Amino acid sequence: MGTARVVFDKWRDRYAQRMADVRSSAVRDLFAAATRPDMISFSGGMPEIRRVPNDAVIAAATAALRETGLEALQYGSSEGRPQVRSVVVDLMAEVGVRVKLDDIVITAGAQQALDLVAKIFIDPGDTIICEGPTYLGALQAFSAYQPNVVCVPMDENGMRMDLLAAELERLGPRGAKFIYTIPNFQNPAGVTLTPPRRRELLELARAYDIPVIEDDPYGRLRFEGGHALPLRALDDEVIYLGTFSKIFAPGLRLGWVIAPRPILARFLLAKQAADLCGSAYAQTTAERYFADPRWRKTLQDLTRAYGERRDAMIESLAEHFPAEARWTVPAGGFFVWVEMPSFLDCKSILAEAVERGVTYVPGDAFYPDGRGRNCMRLAFCYVEPEKIHEGIRRLAEVLEDRLELYRAFQAAGVLPGASDPVSERG
Amino acid sequence: MGTARVVFDKWRDRYAQRMADVRSSAVRDLFAAATRPDMISFSGGMPEIRRVPNDAVIAAATAALRETGLEALQYGSSEGRPQVRSVVVDLMAEVGVRVKLDDIVITAGAQQALDLVAKIFIDPGDTIICEGPTYLGALQAFSAYQPNVVCVPMDENGMRMDLLAAELERLGPRGAKFIYTIPNFQNPAGVTLTPPRRRELLELARAYDIPVIEDDPYGRLRFEGGHALPLRALDDEVIYLGTFSKIFAPGLRLGWVIAPRPILARFLLAKQAADLCGSAYAQTTAERYFADPRWRKTLQDLTRAYGERRDAMIESLAEHFPAEARWTVPAGGFFVWVEMPSFLDCKSILAEAVERGVTYVPGDAFYPDGRGRNCMRLAFCYVEPEKIHEGIRRLAEVLEDRLELYRAFQAAGVLPGASDPVSERG
Numbered sequence: 118m119g120t121a122r123v124v125f126d127k128w129r130d131r132y133a134q135r136m137a138d139v140r141s142s143a144v145r146d147l148f149a150a151a152t153r154p155d156m157i158s159f160s161g162g163m164p165e166i167r168r169v170p171n172d173a174v175i176a177a178a179t180a181a182l183r184e185t186g187l188e189a190l191q192y193g194s195s196e197g198r199p200q201v202r203s204v205v206v207d208l209m210a211e212v213g214v215r216v217k218l219d220d221i222v223i224t225a226g227a228q229q230a231l232d233l234v235a236k237i238f239i240d241p242g243d244t245i246i247c248e249g250p251t252y253l254g255a256l257q258a259f260s261a262y263q264p265n266v267v268c269v270p271m272d273e274n275g276m277r278m279d280l281l282a283a284e285l286e287r288l289g290p291r292g293a294k295f296i297y298t299i300p301n302f303q304n305p306a307g308v309t310l311t312p313p314r315r316r317e318l319l320e321l322a323r324a325y326d327i328p329v330i331e332d333d334p335y336g337r338l339r340f341e342g343g344h345a346l347p348l349r350a351l352d353d354e355v356i357y358l359g360t361f362s363k364i365f366a367p368g369l370r371l372g373w374v375i376a377p378r379p380i381l382a383r384f385l386l387a388k389q390a391a392d393l394c395g396s397a398y399a400q401t402t403a404e405r406y407f408a409d410p411r412w413r414k415t416l417q418d419l420t421r422a423y424g425e426r427r428d429a430m431i432e433s434l435a436e437h438f439p440a441e442a443r444w445t446v447p448a449g450g451f452f453v454w455v456e457m458p459s460f461l462d463c464k465s466i467l468a469e470a471v472e473r474g475v476t477y478v479p480g481d482a483f484y485p486d487g488r489g490r491n492c493m494r495l496a497f498c499y500v501e502p503e504k505i506h507e508g509i510r511r512l513a514e515v516l517e518d519r520l521e522l523y524r525a526f527q528a529a530g531v532l533p534g535a536s537d538p539v540s541e542r543g
Numbered sequence: 544m545g546t547a548r549v550v551f552d553k554w555r556d557r558y559a560q561r562m563a564d565v566r567s568s569a570v571r572d573l574f575a576a577a578t579r580p581d582m583i584s585f586s587g588g589m590p591e592i593r594r595v596p597n598d599a600v601i602a603a604a605t606a607a608l609r610e611t612g613l614e615a616l617q618y619g620s621s622e623g624r625p626q627v628r629s630v631v632v633d634l635m636a637e638v639g640v641r642v643k644l645d646d647i648v649i650t651a652g653a654q655q656a657l658d659l660v661a662k663i664f665i666d667p668g669d670t671i672i673c674e675g676p677t678y679l680g681a682l683q684a685f686s687a688y689q690p691n692v693v694c695v696p697m698d699e700n701g702m703r704m705d706l707l708a709a710e711l712e713r714l715g716p717r718g719a720k721f722i723y724t725i726p727n728f729q730n731p732a733g734v735t736l737t738p739p740r741r742r743e744l745l746e747l748a749r750a751y752d753i754p755v756i757e758d759d760p761y762g763r764l765r766f767e768g769g770h771a772l773p774l775r776a777l778d779d780e781v782i783y784l785g786t787f788s789k790i791f792a793p794g795l796r797l798g799w800v801i802a803p804r805p806i807l808a809r810f811l812l813a814k815q816a817a818d819l820c821g822s823a824y825a826q827t828t829a830e831r832y833f834a835d836p837r838w839r840k841t842l843q844d845l846t847r848a849y850g851e852r853r854d855a856m857i858e859s860l861a862e863h864f865p866a867e868a869r870w871t872v873p874a875g876g877f878f879v880w881v882e883m884p885s886f887l888d889c890k891s892i893l894a895e896a897v898e899r900g901v902t903y904v905p906g907d908a909f910y911p912d913g914r915g916r917n918c919m920r921l922a923f924c925y926v927e928p929e930k931i932h933e934g935i936r937r938l939a940e941v942l943e944d945r946l947e948l949y950r951a952f953q954a955a956g957v958l959p960g961a962s963d964p965v966s967e968r969g
Contacts, residue, residue: 125805126805126808127805128754128803128805128806129805131664131717131720131754132663132664132809133662133663133664133665133666133669133688134666135662135666136662136663136809136812136813161618163617163618164617166613166616166617167613169616171608171609171612174608174612174616175604175605175608175609175612178601178604178605178608179601179604179605182597182600182601182604183597183601186597186600186601187592187593188794189794190592190595190600190792190793190794190795191589191590191592191792191793191794192587192589192788192793192794193794225651225796225818225822226818226819228816228817228818228819229817229818232816232817232818236559236561236562236687237558237559237562238557238558238559239559240559240560240561243559254815254816254819257812257815257816258816258817260816261662261813261816262559291557294557328554328557362618366616366617366824367616367617367618368614368615368616368617368618368619368822368823368824369616369822369824370651370818370820370821370822370824377554379551379552379553379554379555380554382552383558383562386562386683387562387687389680389683390654390658390680390683390684390686390687391654391655391658391684391817392651392652392654392655392658392796393652393654393680394796395796396651396794396795396796396822396825397794398792398794398795398796398824398825398828399822399824399825402824
């Protein structure tokens with residue numbers, strides 16, 4: 118049902134201008150397209166939900182309805198139930214963030230928090246700062262409010278602070294509405310912001326008086342190495358976005374935002390306008406689910422599985438991928454980011470990959486401006502290790518074929534990508 | 544957590560301009576305030592959820608998780624599950640609207656549909672047409688997109704077509720982005736648009752080439768009289784908003800939008816940006832709930848209860864309310880609209896009413912411009928009949944006291960409201 122299928126739209130001159138910038142999600146369109154039975158999908162960042170014991174969820178849902186049925190089925194408070202916010206207080210304390218119930222608003226996944234933060238901060242033309250590449254859902258949410266998006270590149274230690282400093286210097290104090298970052302196992306790049314850079318980021322944000330939005334869906338899915346304190350633990354003016362999607366289940370659509378109270382008051386008004394209140398039904402289930410300590414073992418199981426899949430993918434990449442490819446090695450989360458030579462257009466070869474039974478998300482989906490076409494995001498989270506090997510083998514074939522073609526052009530004296538509009542640096 | 548409690552906001556000059564127009568919901572603030580144990584609340588439009596059999600919901604939730612647990616807990620499609628859209632197809636057919644699965648997108652209650660329709664249509668300064676008074680949640684949702692809101696008055700037969708025609712004439716073809724109407728048992732006015740006026744409304748909309756948004760949360764809660772065909776049954780370009788909140792439970796946050804497909808494609812992009820997808824968990828439960836035919840009996844029970852409460856309220860109003868008061872007699876839904884003499888400020892007497900143990904929503908909450916302060920919305924849906932009598936008696940005392948005061952002023956030769964800024968015509 119994407120816009121691509123719309124042949125004639127008699128309303129085309131009626132829509133608000135803001136919709137001109139909202140793109141369909143390449144990931145979601147692919148979910149729909151990739152229906153071949155033996156398809157191996159590296160495209161979707163879906164949790165391995167079959168490891169969440171169904172009986173634990175049934176027990177939680179049943180207890181919730183039996184004990185709080187009238188509340189579960191009724192309209193709730195816009196902030197979210199105190200009981201589920203209390204679960205968030207405990208979860209945050211475990212990662213070093215001390216908050217009270219009134220510092221938290223429950224949202225429909227972290228995605229709603231992204232939409233509402235953008236809604237309360239961004240006027241058309243305002244500058245915002247993100248990592249480049251960044252989460253495509255954030256770009257979707259932000260773009261509806263017509264910002265100027267500045268992307269700061271990353272290296273293996275996360276967002277580059279020298280480049281952020283240069284951007285802030287260029288923009289001046291309060292020159293951006295906010296800095297949006299995913300410090301842990303970044304989506305899509307897979308890299309983690311080091312503790313020294315976390316402190317540096319906060320110092321820069323304070324110096325230039327710019328709010329920081331910390332999006333942390335994957336922080337608890339760490340395979341190795343030490344836990345890094347969230348930015349919010351180091352500075353209580355950071356706006357922190359969390360989600361139950363990766364530690365419990367995305368189907369409940371439950372996330373949260375932690376923010377300074379004046380910002381939270383605005384956020385709450387925006388939330389009331391957006392959906393009145395969150396689902397008390399989902400919230401009561403989540404409360405019961407986290408009241409049963411089995412959730413910790415389930416999260417360990419999940420993390421172990423993701424770690425094995427990360428290993429399988431990194432091994433396969435080393436074994437099968439062409440020498441020209443470079444990739445990140447994430448210490449947690451769902452994603453590996455692959456960079457190919459600048460002349461290789463990962464978007465144009467996607468159709469061929471799908472034909473060979475493997476999908477991924479081309480890198481330009483994670484930039485606001487067409488960059489990243491020589492890159493791809495590979496999600497290892499939802500594929501069994503043996504299928505990961507097979508999928509990477511298939512994908513390597515596609516890449517090798519294309520590189521072979523370019524090598525032939527080069528041998529014939531034709532510069533690769535010379536007439537190719539995507540050959541500019543990613 | 545309303546803005547009223549915010550003492551100092553260091554971010555106050557950072558917010559987007561659109562937030563300046565978003566008001567807190569008077570209803571929601573009252574929910575929080577009215578905590579006295581014997582408080583009788585005519586303020587909230589909450590369904591009588593205790594009549595929804597808890598065991599039916601537990602059975603639905605359990606079956607949903609047992610049979611479709613992996614889907615219930617995973618990310619879902621942005622359109623919503625085909626199974627729950629199929630429930631909507633059947634529900635709509637029963638009220639004379641023939642639609643296919645692809646004509647429907649599932650939303651987080653009808654409120655999200657209001658937000659997203661506004662998001663895709665309204666540029667700042669665009670004119671939109673509503674009934675006056677209209678649903679305050681719609682005003683909240685729309686106001687974030689900075690429209691110019693034109694309110695067309697109603698009489699006992701719904702929106703006045705002569706006044707709508709005059710507004711359209713003034714605005715010219717395509718002079719408004721849309722016409723928003725609640726044809727059945729309007730919130731807050733309680734009146735229903737008659738069949739001849741429905742046809743007239745559609746003719747006017749076609750003549751001036753303006754989309755119509757039909758919001759129909761209460762259509763199936765009819766106490767007497769014949770069912771009127773929805774606007775969408777008469778014109779398949781109407782954008783129809785429905786909800787499970789009043790025929791099942793608001794706690795699931797499930798509604799739907801039916802629209803021409805090009806509009807629905809835009810709507811879907813806006814929905815992806817807003818929350819990626821709806822809750823598959825809630826959707827699977829709803830599918831099972833409506834697969835069990837007991838839902839019809841439950842809806843009959845609910846409707847009968849609301850009818851009895853409507854009767855109790857109308858009787859009590861006739862018995863207790865001052866002769867100066869006028870009110871509507873709804874044939875369904877949740878609300879009675881009371882109009883007092885123009886000099887009586889129903890907002891300023893609310894505190895006194897709360898002190899006497901009764902709440903309502905002052906009429907100005909339902910206008911974008913401060914009109915309606917001599918009016919009040921009384922929700923009879925959530926109060927037992929005997930308590931309705933007591934609540935109306937309490938409220939009548941407050942009104943009588945205030946009228947007494949005005950009569951004394953009048954007797955002393957002082958014009959009532961002469962120095963009162965709210966005395967202009969509502």
